[in-house]
Each structure stands twice: as structure tokens, then as C-alpha cells.
Amino acid sequence: MTESLERTPPADGNPVAPGGAGSGRGPRDVVTPEIVARLTKDVPGAGRTGSGTPLTGEKLADLPETSPEQVEEAFARARAAQREWAATPVKRRAAVLLRFHDLVLARQSEVLDLIQVETGKTRLHAHEEVQVVAMAARHFGYRAPAYLRPRHHTGAIPVLTKAVELRHPKGVVGQIAPWNYPLELSIGDALPAFAAGNAVVMKPDTETALTALWARERMIEAGLPAGVWQIVIGDGPVVGPAVVEHADYVSFTGSTRTGRDVAQRAAARLIGASLELGGKNALLVLRDADLDKAAEGAVRACFASAGQLCISVERLLVDASVADAFLEKFVARTRALRLGTALAYGAGMGSLVGERQLATVTRHVDQARDLGATVLTGGRHRPDVGPYVYEPTILDGVRPEMAVCEEETFGPVVSVYRFHDEDEAVERANATAYGLNSSVWSRDTRRGARIAARLRSGTVNVNEAYAAAYGSVRAPMGGMKDSGLGRRHGAEGIRKYTEAQTVAVQRLLPMGPALGMDDEAYAAFLTRSLRLMKALRMR
Known part of the structure; x- marks a missing residue:
């Protein structure tokens, strides 16, 4: 039985993890x-x-x-x-x-x-x-x-x-x-x-x-x-x-x-x-990236929880000089991702949550394919694994008129785009109404961090998919642009649930004329005081 579950289905589909649908606890x-x-x-x-x-x-x-x-x-x-x-x-x-x-x-x-x-x-x-x-x-x-x-x-x-x-x-x-x-x-x-x-x-x-x-x-x-x-x-x-x-x-x-x-x-x-x-998050692969690590990271970035994650990646921007080599590695890893629905460890990707998500994913992929996009791998519903399971899918040749280009899919689908220099990569990554999460891959972490600072998203991960920033719970996490307001985690994540109140206690002298000063003398006294406080760099 294990052999039949693990064998690769026709058309290079993803294998099924041992202990798949119908076995073990339900x-x-x-x-x-x-x-x-x-x-x-x-x-x-x-x-x-x-x-x-x-x-x-x-x-x-x-x-x-x-x-x-x-x-x-x-x-x-x-x-x-x-x-x-x-x-x-x-x-x-x-x-x-x-x-x-x-x-x-x-x-x-x-x-x-x-x-x-x-x-x-x-x-x-x-x-x-x-x-x-x-x-x-x-x-x-x-x-x-x-x-x-x-x-x-x-x-x-x-x-x-x-x-x-x-x-x-x-x-x-x-x-x-x-x-x-x-x-x-x-x-x-x-x-x-x-x-x-x-x-x-x-x-x-x-x-x-x-x-x-x-x-x-x-x-x-x-x-x-x-x-x-x-x-x-x-x-x-x-x-x-x-x-x-x-x-x-x-x-x-x-x-x-x-x-x-x-x-x-x-x-x-x-x-x-x-x-x-929402998000339409981008992952950038620079020409000096470790392509094996970037491909492995891209699998996590795109297909964790079957892509049903606000901070997962739906746009893959790759330097044209390394695109073919990177895609060879990424496609191979994606095809090897084992599908499964068992209540146990072992599967690489599970199911969509229901009929509506399956319909959205299917619509985006089918329309892109009909309009000329290339499906490098995936692109199929897998009811043999579970009623709402859809293969992890990589699309190439996606154009703006395709819904998958700009709409949030919220499923295991990623589109590949090529760039020729850093400025183009940053411009294309920012060319969306969303700004939740991004990922940058480079052997030069200083370069990666420099590019990260130019991206208009609330979190950016260098040489990781999303978990590094999200798991840094002392730091704020949230979205820019249409991806939201406010932050979770850190000081902002708790103080947003509070009202700030200032209690000021005045001692000795009032905030007004005193010690026999008239209004003009008081104004002159405050003017001298304000100049002195600036000179002393009092904040």
C-alpha cells in the first residue's frame, strides 16, 4: 500500500505522502x-x-x-x-x-x-x-x-x-x-x-x-x-x-x-x-544568491499551508542571468513536494480549505494558461489526495491582463518574472497595491539588507521566506499600503490595546505670571527660557 501511495502520478504530478487520505485516524x-x-x-x-x-x-x-x-x-x-x-x-x-x-x-x-x-x-x-x-x-x-x-x-x-x-x-x-x-x-x-x-x-x-x-x-x-x-x-x-x-x-x-x-x-x-x-508578496533572487538555498526557501515561501498565508509569496522575481538555473532547481523541488492529508508528520503540502479557495486557484491558473502562460509544474486539482487539494503550481510568462498577475490568489500558485538590475527588481516588487511581506536572497547580506530597505512592505526577510521576521516577536509586524494598518508584536503590538494618559504635576510656580511679573515680563521670561532650553539641547 505504501508503494502505491508514494508513486508519482502521470504528467509529473506530485507524489503522495505515506499515510495519505483514508488511513490512520480521521x-x-x-x-x-x-x-x-x-x-x-x-x-x-x-x-x-x-x-x-x-x-x-x-x-x-x-x-x-x-x-x-x-x-x-x-x-x-x-x-x-x-x-x-x-x-x-x-x-x-x-x-x-x-x-x-x-x-x-x-x-x-x-x-x-x-x-x-x-x-x-x-x-x-x-x-x-x-x-x-x-x-x-x-x-x-x-x-x-x-x-x-x-x-x-x-x-x-x-x-x-x-x-x-x-x-x-x-x-x-x-x-x-x-x-x-x-x-x-x-x-x-x-x-x-x-x-x-x-x-x-x-x-x-x-x-x-x-x-x-x-x-x-x-x-x-x-x-x-x-x-x-x-x-x-x-x-x-x-x-x-x-x-x-x-x-x-x-x-x-x-x-x-x-x-x-x-x-x-x-x-x-x-x-x-x-x-x-491581503498581500501579493514578492521574493527576489539576486544574481549572487545561493541558488540551492534560494530554491529551497522559495518552496517554503510559496507553498506553506498550501499558499493560504497572508505573508506567503505569489510573485517570484529572478535575475535574468540566473533564472534558468534557479528555475531548474525550484521546479525539481516543487515536483518532489509530497502531498498529504494524514494527521501525522511527513507531507510537504496539504489541502486548500474549501470549495471557494479551490475555485479561485483553478480560475487563476486556467485563465493564465488559456492566455498563454506556461505551467512549469502543477496546475491540477488532485482529488485522489483530498477533495480540495491542488498541486503546487509555477507559472511563467504571466502578463498584466491575467488575474493571477495582480489579484491575490491565496493558494499554491506562484508566477515567475525576470529582471536585469536591482532598480528594476525593486520597482517591480513595489508595483502592487499591497505591501505586507517580501523576501530577498543574496550571498551578500549587506546588499540584501540594502535592497530590503527599499521595498515597501511591512516585513522583509533576507535569505528566508517569512518566518525570520514573523518569529522576531520583539519587532513590529504589519502591512503597508492596502495590506493594512497597525502592527502586531513588540511594543506596538501591546500598546495599541491601551489608552495613553499624561498626568502632569506642576510644582512651586504656576504656568502663568508669578512673583510680581506682569504679562509682558512673563512673556519675556518664557522667551529667554525657551532659548536656553534649546541651547542646552533639552528634548
């Missing part, structure tokens, strides 16, 4: 009615909605469907719990994150199963979520007290004015999380909000809600009061606006189109929002 072994009942016991629901699994295409679970009225009630419960949570010392709040870190690592097999069953990605790609969630929990668990501590600033009049910056929680954060990274983009974004003293009302995607609910259960086990994290489930156009309507701040990850609507609704209420949106 979705029903992971998502039992008892598990669903336990995870959803606190979710308000006026009706029932279903979730499915891309591994088989079958219905997976019945979930509560929250009404807009129940969303409002969830916010009321969160507000009541938030007051006590905000009064809890920040070190005790941060300690919950550190205990959560340990629980996630200790019980990772449970959540890896859920992520795979709900998204269809491989186990290694699911483990990326565990990695970055642990990193974020550790980082904010240790650094939150420092990020949030009172900061003393030079006052209006040195010595006489004492100014202190305080950080207060926003209140209740409304979070709308996507389906593609259901652990990292749910709890990963909520961790700094909790550390800052906020409550969260989250709407995960219905298809991946069980992963978020598992994370909530672990956070409660780690010591988070249950009322501080409310989860609501339902149709995005119904439940999403209700979340924005009652939130004190909005965290959204999803499409640029929906992000614009969220931003408009938040702006109408004069509340803040952070938005991580």
Missing part, C-alpha cells in the same frame, strides 16, 4: 460530539451552524450560531469581567500567559489535530502556529510589565513640571479572526490584549472555531477568568458588524475588501482598529 476521531459540547458550552447561540473539514469534505460539527443580540450580551459579560481583570496587577496577568505557553507545548498534539482537521494543512505547517503562539506568550509574559509601566517625561518647565505617561486598557477588544491560521491569528493577537488588562469578544471563522475554543479552554486553565474572553460564532456579515458596533477597539485579520468596511465602521464610532489584510 476527523471523527479528533472532533467527537463530546469534545464539541465541551468546547462550545459557553458560546451563546440562538441557532445552529455547521463546520466541515477539508480533509474529506464532510460536515464536522454542529456549532451554536450567535445572534446580534447575543453579541451585545457577550460584550456586557466581558465588560463586567474586565473591570476586575484590569485591576489585577500586570505581573499576575502576564503570569497567565507564561502558564498558557507551557500548556500549549505540553498538549500540542491536541491542537495540531484540530488545526489539521479544520484547515487541511500539514502537521509541520500546523506546528508553525504552535511555535509562534508560544513565542508571543513567552514574550508578552515577560515583557508586558515593562511595556506598560509608567514612563516619566521632561515636563513643560524642567524641575517645576513633572509629567508621567500611564497606560490604561481600552476596555473590551472586538476581534475578528480568519480561518487560515486559527490558533496564531486568534489567541496570538489576543495575548497582548489580555496582558494589557482588556477583555476580548472574538468572532473566529466558523470553519475553524474549534481551534480558537481549544485555546480559550487552555487560557482559562492557565488562570484567565472565563468572562474575560467571550467567543461568538456566526456568519461574518451578520456577527462581524455586531462585534465592531460594541467594541472599544477592533483587531481584524482578513481580506482588504472586508478590512475597508471594518475600518469605516470603526471610524464612524471614533474607535481605533488594527488591520492585517
Whole structure:
């Protein structure tokens, strides 16, 4: 049986990983009615909605469907719990994150199963979520007290004015999380909000809600009061606006189109929002790149989670002098990528999440092929592996009139373009409405970093695909242009969930005429003082 699963199908298709579809444990072994009942016991629901699994295409679970009225009630419960949570010392709040870190690592097999069953990605790609969630929990668990501590600033009049910056929680954060990274983009974004003293009302995607609910259960086990994290489930156009309507701040990850609507609704209420949106990310292979390493990195960049990653690469820009040699290596590695849907390590790429993603990928590839693009490898639906599996695909000869050229595919498809010098490479990389992530490959890391600084994207990785920048959780991560607003990670990633307050204490003399000075004398005194402060370089 193993031999039949591993053999290469006709037309140089990708091999199937051992333990493929139909073998070993299945979705029903992971998502039992008892598990669903336990995870959803606190979710308000006026009706029932279903979730499915891309591994088989079958219905997976019945979930509560929250009404807009129940969303409002969830916010009321969160507000009541938030007051006590905000009064809890920040070190005790941060300690919950550190205990959560340990629980996630200790019980990772449970959540890896859920992520795979709900998204269809491989186990290694699911483990990326565990990695970055642990990193974020550790980082904010240790650094939150420092990020949030009172900061003393030079006052209006040195010595006489004492100014202190305080950080207060926003209140209740409304979070709308996507389906593609259901652990990292749910709890990963909520961790700094909790550390800052906020409550969260989250709407995960219905298809991946069980992963978020598992994370909530672990956070409660780690010591988070249950009322501080409310989860609501339902149709995005119904439940999403209700979340924005009652939130004190909005965290959204999803499409640029929906992000614009969220931003408009938040702006109408004069509340803040952070938005991580779409991308059409570029990977640049310079003429001095190590082509073997670049080809291996490009496989990770383009096909992790079947390309369903906002920071994955969909445009491959290669120096013309090395393009043929690079593509030979990249195509060979892509053809060798093993497809699989088993709940085990071993596969190189898994499934798309569902019919809509499969339809988009198929439309982009078929139209490009019909208009003259060359399929170097891939370009086929693989129902023999799973109902929504599509081969990793490399397109050459893509032109602007093809949808795949500028639209975000969000699937395992990359287009190849050639350039002749650095300026052309930078210009073409920046020639998109998006600006989320980029990748630059060069043996000269100084040269790579110099080019990276010219790219209009929120993160740039030199000699890596995306994980180096994303995993550097002390540094900010987010998008430029149509790829979003705000940042996650680092100081910006937690302070965005707070209100800054300045408390200024004036001592001895008032901010006005004193000691017998009239208005003119006071103005002259301040003028001399201002000149002196500049001469002393007082900031």
C-alpha cells in the first residue's frame, strides 16, 4: 500500500505522502460530539451552524450560531469581567500567559489535530502556529510589565513640571479572526490584549472555531477568568458588524475588501482598529544568491499551508542571468513536494480549505494558461489526495491582463518574472497595491539588507521566506499600503490595546505670571527660557 501511495502520478504530478487520505485516524476521531459540547458550552447561540473539514469534505460539527443580540450580551459579560481583570496587577496577568505557553507545548498534539482537521494543512505547517503562539506568550509574559509601566517625561518647565505617561486598557477588544491560521491569528493577537488588562469578544471563522475554543479552554486553565474572553460564532456579515458596533477597539485579520468596511465602521464610532489584510508578496533572487538555498526557501515561501498565508509569496522575481538555473532547481523541488492529508508528520503540502479557495486557484491558473502562460509544474486539482487539494503550481510568462498577475490568489500558485538590475527588481516588487511581506536572497547580506530597505512592505526577510521576521516577536509586524494598518508584536503590538494618559504635576510656580511679573515680563521670561532650553539641547 505504501508503494502505491508514494508513486508519482502521470504528467509529473506530485507524489503522495505515506499515510495519505483514508488511513490512520480521521476527523471523527479528533472532533467527537463530546469534545464539541465541551468546547462550545459557553458560546451563546440562538441557532445552529455547521463546520466541515477539508480533509474529506464532510460536515464536522454542529456549532451554536450567535445572534446580534447575543453579541451585545457577550460584550456586557466581558465588560463586567474586565473591570476586575484590569485591576489585577500586570505581573499576575502576564503570569497567565507564561502558564498558557507551557500548556500549549505540553498538549500540542491536541491542537495540531484540530488545526489539521479544520484547515487541511500539514502537521509541520500546523506546528508553525504552535511555535509562534508560544513565542508571543513567552514574550508578552515577560515583557508586558515593562511595556506598560509608567514612563516619566521632561515636563513643560524642567524641575517645576513633572509629567508621567500611564497606560490604561481600552476596555473590551472586538476581534475578528480568519480561518487560515486559527490558533496564531486568534489567541496570538489576543495575548497582548489580555496582558494589557482588556477583555476580548472574538468572532473566529466558523470553519475553524474549534481551534480558537481549544485555546480559550487552555487560557482559562492557565488562570484567565472565563468572562474575560467571550467567543461568538456566526456568519461574518451578520456577527462581524455586531462585534465592531460594541467594541472599544477592533483587531481584524482578513481580506482588504472586508478590512475597508471594518475600518469605516470603526471610524464612524471614533474607535481605533488594527488591520492585517491581503498581500501579493514578492521574493527576489539576486544574481549572487545561493541558488540551492534560494530554491529551497522559495518552496517554503510559496507553498506553506498550501499558499493560504497572508505573508506567503505569489510573485517570484529572478535575475535574468540566473533564472534558468534557479528555475531548474525550484521546479525539481516543487515536483518532489509530497502531498498529504494524514494527521501525522511527513507531507510537504496539504489541502486548500474549501470549495471557494479551490475555485479561485483553478480560475487563476486556467485563465493564465488559456492566455498563454506556461505551467512549469502543477496546475491540477488532485482529488485522489483530498477533495480540495491542488498541486503546487509555477507559472511563467504571466502578463498584466491575467488575474493571477495582480489579484491575490491565496493558494499554491506562484508566477515567475525576470529582471536585469536591482532598480528594476525593486520597482517591480513595489508595483502592487499591497505591501505586507517580501523576501530577498543574496550571498551578500549587506546588499540584501540594502535592497530590503527599499521595498515597501511591512516585513522583509533576507535569505528566508517569512518566518525570520514573523518569529522576531520583539519587532513590529504589519502591512503597508492596502495590506493594512497597525502592527502586531513588540511594543506596538501591546500598546495599541491601551489608552495613553499624561498626568502632569506642576510644582512651586504656576504656568502663568508669578512673583510680581506682569504679562509682558512673563512673556519675556518664557522667551529667554525657551532659548536656553534649546541651547542646552533639552528634548
